[in-house]
Amino acid sequence: MMKIVPPKPFFYKGGDKAVLLLHSFTSNTIDMKKLGKYLQQHNYTCYAPLYRGHGLAAEELLTFRPTNWWQDVLDGYQLLKDEGYEKIAVVGLSLGGVLALKVAQELEVTGVVTMSVPIRREAAFLQKRVFHYAKGYKQLEGKNEDQINVEITRLQNMSIDSLVEFQHLIQKTMDKLALITSPISILYGGLDDPLYKDSADVISHNVATQHKTMKGYPNSKHLMTLGIDKNEVNKDILTFLNDLLW
Structure with a gap:
């Protein structure tokens, strides 16, 4: 059986401006590594x-709740504060985007970027x-099809x-969008489920x-x-961050 090395948080130190990077559901910090390195090269400090x-077997993933994930986000925000970063922006993808909106609703942020954020998702869809x-995880472990089927059952x-x-x-985060007063950039993929374009419009x-932008990326x-448009996405996020009042 192959042992999978669990992913870890990352802290890329750059300049005085800090960015909290929040990954997606069932994924891990690899979502944000290229963006984090890119922003670091442009004098931003990034923590993810x-x-x-996350990064563990699905059986372990389901033993944790969004309250745990929210606490991980709060701890990340506090880590940046404890390191002396007074100004923090937040960037999130999918679940990370939902959490980024919640950060903008409850904490002080210089700006917020959301990508691929759903305004609704049923538990049955999330279960799939x-x-x-x-x-995918069990295949990486080297388990055969019969064993995988037994474990999925x-x-x-x-x-x-x-x-x-x-x-x-x-649902609760979308109900409180009016609390967001920080500048926001809302991004979505043109090849993603149409729900995400609709969600971007609603957000x-x-x-x-009044400082808000929205953009779709056709590829x-x-x-x-991590997709074909990643370089353009990174540049647009950098432009947005550079335009903020730090």
């Missing part, structure tokens, strides 16, 4: 927390994501309470700030930071 359970992740009987909580987190329409799927 790893949410509990977990199954897809589980199968067992996984189907696990509680999805954490996914129901995730569904509610999205743009409901945030309180991008869900993981925009």
